[in-house]
Each structure stands twice: as C-alpha cells, then as structure tokens.
Amino acid sequence: MNALFLSHCQIACEDSPDLVKAHVLVENGIIQAVGADLVKPSHAREIDAKGRILMPAMFDAHVHFREPGFEAKETIASGARAAINGGVTGIVMMPNTSPALDNPATIRSVLEAGKKTGITVLSSGCITKGRQGKELAAIDGMRQLGVTMLTDDGDSVYDPAVLYRAMLYAKEFGMFFASHCEVPELAGPRALTEGPTAYRLGIKGSPACAEEIIIDRDIRLAHATGAHIHIQHVSSALGMETIRWWKERGDVKVTAEVAPHHLMFSEDDIGDFDTHYKMNPPLRTKRDNAALLEGLKQGVFDLIATDHAPHTAFEKSQDFVSAPNGITGLETALISLYDRYVQHGVFGWDLVIKRYSAEPRRFMELSPVPIEAGKTAEFLLFDPQGETTFTKEFMQSRSQNTPFLNQTLRGSIDLVVKDGNVLLER
Ligand SMILES: [Zn+2]
Known part of the structure; x- marks a missing residue:
C-alpha cells in the first residue's frame, strides 16, 4: 500500500x-x-x-445497526459508513434486531457482514432468548464466536433470578453484562421523564427512579455473583452517584457509560413534541446534565457511547408517545463534544480519546491505537x-x-x- x-x-x-x-x-x-x-x-x-x-480513531461500544430485521432504518453497511463519517472505526452492535442476536448462527452472519465494512464490527449477545427475560440465550455458542458482552439492551432483565443465574454461569467464561436499567411498571409509555415537560404535554412521565432502582439492583446482583456489570446510558445524577458509591467500595467490578445527548440536552429541549429529543432513558433535567458532566470529568464514567439508534423519518413523524425511542449519534458525537466542550476548555482532547477511543477498545479486549x-x-x-x-x-x-x-x-x-x-x- x-x-x-x-x-x-x-x-x-x-x-x-x-x-x-x-x-x-x-x-x-x-x-x-x-x-x-x-x-x-x-x-x-x-x-x-x-x-x-x-488523534486515534474513536470506538463506540453501544450502537444499533438494525440488521437483521429493520434494514429500512439502518444496515450494517450504512451504519459503518455513518461511523466512518464521524471518525469511528470500531463499534459494538446491540442485539435487539429481528431475529435478536441470541444465537451463534445470527451472530455469525452479522460478524460476516461486518467484515466487509472496513471498520471493526463486534456484536454483543442477548442474555435471554429473544430478549424475553425468561430462558437463557445460547451463551456458550456465542462465546465461541468471540462475544464477550451480554445484554438485553432495550429492556432490563425483568426477573432478577434469571439475571443472577446468567451471571453465575457466564462469569466463568469471562463474559460481562451490560444493563439497560428501567423498571417497566414505573416507566409508563417510555416517552419522557417525569417532570414539568411531561405535565405540560399531558403525557405520563418515567421518573428517574425507574432507572436508578435497576442500576442498584443489577450492581447488587453482580456483587453477589462476582460478575462484571456495565451500566449503559446513565441519564440521572442519582443513578451516577449509585455507581460512584459502588465503585468506591471496590468489591464489585462495575463500569458505566454516558451518551453525549444525556450531557447536552434536557427535557426543556423537547419543546412541543419534538421527537428528535425522545430517547430511552429519557432526557432528564439541566441539573442532571451538569452532574453527569462532572461525573465524566471525575472518571465515574469509563466510556462515552452514543446509543446510535436510527429510525426512519416516517416513524419519528408520529405523535410523541407512538414515535420510537432513540436518536442517531455516530456522525455527530465527536464534533458535538468538540463544539460544546473541548473548544471551550470544559475538558481536553485527552478525555475524549480516553473515554471514546482507548477505554472502549480495552473494554472489548482490543488494543488502543495511540499515534506512536x-x-x-x-x-x-x-x-x-x-x-x-x-x-x-x-x-x-x-x-x-x-x-x-x-x-x-x-x-x-x-x-x-x-x-x-x-x-x-x-
Ligand atoms: Zn438501552
């Protein structure tokens, strides 16, 4: 070459x-x-x-490429092009495709498609079959394909006994658990946070405690079983403080990620039903934004990850409750982090590279790519x-x-x- x-x-x-x-x-x-x-x-x-x-290229440990099943939203090929456009050369796919990534055959096909993209495409695997929260997925078969991250992202594992059993089993293989944290009974229609905006728009909100309860529950399960737990897309200040408290104890392996949108936007940005500010966990308050930013600077968060969640314009044009949750992030993350923070001296490039390039690679057992x-x-x-x-x-x-x-x-x-x-x- x-x-x-x-x-x-x-x-x-x-x-x-x-x-x-x-x-x-x-x-x-x-x-x-x-x-x-x-x-x-x-x-x-x-x-x-x-x-x-x-600088080293970025690595995003939380993305939704919608293949198989929802190719109108995104394919592995188009998702990879989006990643490259945003300076990202490696990603981890979430398993809420259709069929779900809960078995070796589907994961093999995803990894094969990933090899044609020019970037590193890794896959997580489901904890439970079909992300239904009942029976364990084909964990050993997925492990043999190199899967290390197990998650039912999109939902929590409803039954703590199922997650407890999965942890006891999979930790023996060196696999770890990534948790989407949400009590469904508290989350209502999963449209936005409980607060003034929900009240003004007349929609039942999802209180931050719906997320915080499961953050604590899942770390406790990891503590009891000796598994490594990773908390995904933390949106609330108290959720972050829960993670900090457990980290400081030092007797459980807990890591956590924050998404750029939870640093930059709050419920105030929703305005009159703008579905480009609808995601799950939902945007919380400006106080949460400020607390999460401090947590990132203090190292409570190991990773920045976008939760890149493409949906078609038609789907997002529905009413606020019906429109699906999620926004794209791969193409905007690095530039928005610069525009909002690095250019103003809020933090330096060192933080961006550590949290969005080096640590995510280590997290997935890859080598960082410093300019050396x-x-x-x-x-x-x-x-x-x-x-x-x-x-x-x-x-x-x-x-x-x-x-x-x-x-x-x-x-x-x-x-x-x-x-x-x-x-x-x-
Ligand atoms: Zn999620």
Whole structure:
C-alpha cells in the first residue's frame, strides 16, 4: 500500500491535554515514525496537516445497526459508513434486531457482514432468548464466536433470578453484562421523564427512579455473583452517584457509560413534541446534565457511547408517545463534544480519546491505537477551525433522527484511516 506522510500535525493522546507537534509516517498499515525532524520519503504521499489535530480513531461500544430485521432504518453497511463519517472505526452492535442476536448462527452472519465494512464490527449477545427475560440465550455458542458482552439492551432483565443465574454461569467464561436499567411498571409509555415537560404535554412521565432502582439492583446482583456489570446510558445524577458509591467500595467490578445527548440536552429541549429529543432513558433535567458532566470529568464514567439508534423519518413523524425511542449519534458525537466542550476548555482532547477511543477498545479486549511508532495506523485528522453542517446529504446513516439535523457545528473530520487504508478524506 501507499506510504502516507502527515506533516505538521498536532498529535493528541489520552494521557495529556497538551498537543505535540510532529510529522508522522505511515507505511504498510503501521505508524513507522513520529517526529519533528522526520523527512518525507520520496515515495510517500504528503498530507499537510498544519493547524489540524491527529488523534486515534474513536470506538463506540453501544450502537444499533438494525440488521437483521429493520434494514429500512439502518444496515450494517450504512451504519459503518455513518461511523466512518464521524471518525469511528470500531463499534459494538446491540442485539435487539429481528431475529435478536441470541444465537451463534445470527451472530455469525452479522460478524460476516461486518467484515466487509472496513471498520471493526463486534456484536454483543442477548442474555435471554429473544430478549424475553425468561430462558437463557445460547451463551456458550456465542462465546465461541468471540462475544464477550451480554445484554438485553432495550429492556432490563425483568426477573432478577434469571439475571443472577446468567451471571453465575457466564462469569466463568469471562463474559460481562451490560444493563439497560428501567423498571417497566414505573416507566409508563417510555416517552419522557417525569417532570414539568411531561405535565405540560399531558403525557405520563418515567421518573428517574425507574432507572436508578435497576442500576442498584443489577450492581447488587453482580456483587453477589462476582460478575462484571456495565451500566449503559446513565441519564440521572442519582443513578451516577449509585455507581460512584459502588465503585468506591471496590468489591464489585462495575463500569458505566454516558451518551453525549444525556450531557447536552434536557427535557426543556423537547419543546412541543419534538421527537428528535425522545430517547430511552429519557432526557432528564439541566441539573442532571451538569452532574453527569462532572461525573465524566471525575472518571465515574469509563466510556462515552452514543446509543446510535436510527429510525426512519416516517416513524419519528408520529405523535410523541407512538414515535420510537432513540436518536442517531455516530456522525455527530465527536464534533458535538468538540463544539460544546473541548473548544471551550470544559475538558481536553485527552478525555475524549480516553473515554471514546482507548477505554472502549480495552473494554472489548482490543488494543488502543495511540499515534506512536509501531502502532496500527487507525486515526483521524480533525480541523478545529472547520465547520460541519449535518444535512441529510452530509449524513451517511439511512436515518437522520438527530437534534443536530441541519445545524452547523464547529470542527470537521477531514481524514479517517484504518489499518493504513484511507476510509474518508475531504
Ligand atoms: Zn438501552
């Protein structure tokens, strides 16, 4: 393959907010050299990266590619194109497809489709058959295909005895559990949080305790069984404090993720039934936003993950209760984190790289991809002076259900490389 010489880069890493100026030489899919005095070999193609930031590509441990079953919303191929467009070169699929990813045959077909995309496509597997919460899924068969994450995402495992049994069984294989936390009886129509907006719109809300109760329940089950529990898409301040409390005890392996939308938006943004602000767990209050942001900075959250959840324009145009939950996130996450936080000094690139690139890879037993000699060339080039307008034409996902639709944000992703191959260049 062709050699690439990226000159005048500012290099970002997970260990320091400072950017290091250097040239970078890539050949045969590997970063061959990094240095301020490097000279471009005559056979290498030069990309002048002056003013731009070179960083490891992102990895998203919570995405919904809707194949098999809901290909009108997203396919594995279109989802991967969306990922690349957002600087993401690896993802973990959630299993709420149709059929559900609860058996080796379906998971094998998903992984095969993933291999044709150019990015790393991993799959989680269901805890229970059909995510019904009753019988255990074919856990051992899925493990043999490399599945490590078990989740019934979209729902909690209703019966704690079923989850307890699954934990005792699967922890022996080194598998871990990712929990969508929600008491269904409290969640009502699962449309929005309990509070002033629900009252104003006349819809029964889902109180934060519906989420917090299961966060605590599932960590307790992990504590009792010795399993590793990962809490998905935490939306409430008290839910986060529950995780912090358990982490500080130190006698249970608990990790957690936060989604960009739960940092950036609150119930106030719903306005008059705007379904681009409808997701599950729902948007809570501005106080929750602020608390979650502090939790991210303090390390309560191990990962940033988008919960990329594409739905067709038709589905999202239904009334607020009927419209499905979820928004897309792969294409907007990195740029919105820059636009909202990094550009204003709220946190540095080091946090973004740690929580949205390095830790998610470690979490899935992959190696991080720092910009260092000898490492795999899996990176992106970010222009902090650029702008991105999230038009329908710009976005590669089959669905454009995002609050950022037609908005212009600061920052652009100009180059995405994986294994030395240029996946995107603009
Ligand atoms: Zn979920």
